[in-house]
Amino acid sequence: MYYGNDAQKQKYIPKLATGEWKAAYCLTEPSSGSDANSGKTKAVLSADGKHYTLNGQKMWITNGGFANLFTVFAKIEGDENLTGFIVEANSEGISLNAEEKKMGIKGSSTRQVFFNNVKVPTENLLGERNQGFKIALNILNIGRIKLAAGVMGGSKAVINHAIKYANEREQFGRPISKYGAIRHKIAEGVIRTFAVESATYRAAADIEGAINGYMADGMDKQKATLKGIEQFAPECAMLKVVGSETLDFCVDEAVQIYGGMGYSAESPVERAYRDSRINRIFEGTNEINRLLTVDMILKKAMKGELDLMTPAMAVANELMSIPDFDDASGKLFDAEKKYIRNFKKARLMVAGTAVQKLMMELSKQQEILMNIADIINEIYVAESLLLRVEKMVEKRGEAACQEYIAIVKTYIFDAADRINKSGKDALMAFVTEDELRMMMMGLKRFTKVEPYNTKEARQTIALKVINKGEWCLSDAVNLG
Numbered sequence: 001m002y003y004g005n006d007a008q009k010q011k012y013i014p015k016l017a018t019g020e021w022k023a024a025y026c027l028t029e030p031s032s033g034s035d036a037n038s039g040k041t042k043a044v045l046s047a048d049g050k051h052y053t054l055n056g057q058k059m060w061i062t063n064g065g066f067a068n069l070f071t072v073f074a075k076i077e078g079d080e081n082l083t084g085f086i087v088e089a090n091s092e093g094i095s096l097n098a099e100e101k102k103m104g105i106k107g108s109s110t111r112q113v114f115f116n117n118v119k120v121p122t123e124n125l126l127g128e129r130n131q132g133f134k135i136a137l138n139i140l141n142i143g144r145i146k147l148a149a150g151v152m153g154g155s156k157a158v159i160n161h162a163i164k165y166a167n168e169r170e171q172f173g174r175p176i177s178k179y180g181a182i183r184h185k186i187a188e189g190v191i192r193t194f195a196v197e198s199a200t201y202r203a204a205a206d207i208e209g210a211i212n213g214y215m216a217d218g219m220d221k222q223k224a225t226l227k228g229i230e231q232f233a234p235e236c237a238m239l240k241v242v243g244s245e246t247l248d249f250c251v252d253e254a255v256q257i258y259g260g261m262g263y264s265a266e267s268p269v270e271r272a273y274r275d276s277r278i279n280r281i282f283e284g285t286n287e288i289n290r291l292l293t294v295d296m297i298l299k300k301a302m303k304g305e306l307d308l309m310t311p312a313m314a315v316a317n318e319l320m321s322i323p324d325f326d327d328a329s330g331k332l333f334d335a336e337k338k339y340i341r342n343f344k345k346a347r348l349m350v351a352g353t354a355v356q357k358l359m360m361e362l363s364k365q366q367e368i369l370m371n372i373a374d375i376i377n378e379i380y381v382a383e384s385l386l387l388r389v390e391k392m393v394e395k396r397g398e399a400a401c402q403e404y405i406a407i408v409k410t411y412i413f414d415a416a417d418r419i420n421k422s423g424k425d426a427l428m429a430f431v432t433e434d435e436l437r438m439m440m441m442g443l444k445r446f447t448k449v450e451p452y453n454t455k456e457a458r459q460t461i462a463l464k465v466i467n468k469g470e471w472c473l474s475d476a477v478n479l480g
């Protein structure tokens with residue numbers, strides 16, 4: 001679809017589109033997981049130039065058991081980088097190991113695939129020689145935003161199970177959904193899911209807008225699609241992380257709401273708990289995606305695509321000045337907008353100082369990079385949520401949006417503490433003495449939020465879904 005030439009597309013896409021054929025993506029090897037470009041699978045061109053001979057082993061291949069077509073990444077002779085190949089599964093020399101015995105997603109086939117002197121016609125080389133790693137990564141970008149959308153579906157499904165069970169299960173003479181401790185769990189799942197969903201819709205719309213823009217400038221659809229997705233690769237990585245962690249939170253709390261039944265293999269949440277866990281591992285582990293997020297943003301800044309220096313200087317100057325006591329006007333979300341502006345200052349202060357002080361050393365300071373990634377993720381989700389609900393309020397009016405307003409306010413209130421903690425951990429690792437004291441004060445200033453009764457807000461949110469008996473929050477398409 002994205003990298004094939006016309007002949008390849010005509011040959012394979014119709015069968016894949018109808019489902020007559022299934023496909024698999026073969027990148028990982030036993031000794032090359034996160035370090036995917038270090039694969040050992042080799043391709044050697046035949047003397048007559050008509051085919052490549054493929055030798056190697058791939059591991060953890062989804063759809064492996066029934067795929068008709070493999071996209072295989074291998075190195076041609078002594079190349080430094082991978083090249084992509086389209087390999088038909090019935091080619092001589094391909095064999096499979098038994099199905100992996102997995103913790104979850106047992107409905108998904110996962111197998112090792114062996115290539116033993118497999119002849120691949122030269123016309124099945126995908127894209128260009130040495131460009132396979134780029135292909136693999138860009139396909140992962142698409143996979144990451146799709147994973148985020150998928151796990152939001154999973155979160156809603158598991159929240160539904162939890163609500164239904166909590167409404168039915170009685171203890172001490174009342175349904176457990178009447179208890180504040182249970183309502184807190186349900187509300188928190190709803191808040192996080194709705195927030196990450198907002199960020200997913202935002203990134204998807206941004207990608208679509210970029211693709212349409214490139215096409216309007218005359219670029220062909222295939223190139224425009226790839227460029228549009230690549231432009232938002234940091235967002236795809238952020239969504240993969242926050243999405244998979246949100247689902248893990250929801251399944252964990254659903255098991256808790258089910259109590260002993262949650263631990264029984266008969267309950268749907270036991271399976272959800274096991275199935276969810278893989279999302280933090282595949283499509284690039286969450287550690288790798290956090291590292292990538294910061295790395296990609298810093299690279300954009302170095303290439304001049306993103307100006308970090310000017311705002312970072314402005315924040316540095318602000319740190320030396322008297323705090324701004326000009327509090328919000330009292331209009332809905334004025335305060336939250338100010339908080340987000342301030343969170344961004346905190347982000348610039350922490351990340352900017354880290355770049356300035358650690359320079360090349362920063363890429364090796366992973367704990368600090370994790371802290372910075374967490375701050376970036378928090379802000380992206382919080383801002384997306386605010387933008388979405390602001391639009392909803394514009395269309396429906398404030399009175400009809402009370403639960404959504406409570407979601408925004410609670411999420412942003414809590415995000416302030418999380419950003420403060422990540423910021424503190426980072427700063428203390430590389431700033432000392434007076435400078436540290438000044439930066440800690442700055443961080444406090446930039447993560448300051450007014451008191452907000454989150455208990456009452458969570459009650460409002462939980463009651464909406466408990467009364468309805470299921471997830472009943474708006475989708476982005478139907479804002480009206």
Ligand SMILES: Cc1cc2nc3c(=O)[nH]c(=O)nc-3n(C[C@H](O)[C@H](O)[C@H](O)COP(=O)(O)OP(=O)(O)OC[C@H]3O[C@@H](n4cnc5c(N)ncnc54)[C@H](O)[C@@H]3O)c2cc1C
Nearest residue numbers: 025026027028033034060061062281282283284285287288
């Ligand atoms: C069910 C399942 C389905 C899969 N499907 C496919 C598929 O269809 N196709 C495919 O090609 N692959 C597939 N994979 C493979 C998957 O993408 C890898 O498992 C994943 O990328 C991690 O690689 P690894 O398992 O080798 O872990 P490792 O890379 O060994 O990582 C182990 C731990 O070390 C951390 N780590 C590694 N490097 C660093 C670093 N530089 N800095 C900090 N921490 C680091 C990781 O985050 C992780 O916590 C699948 C895996 C599973 C389990």
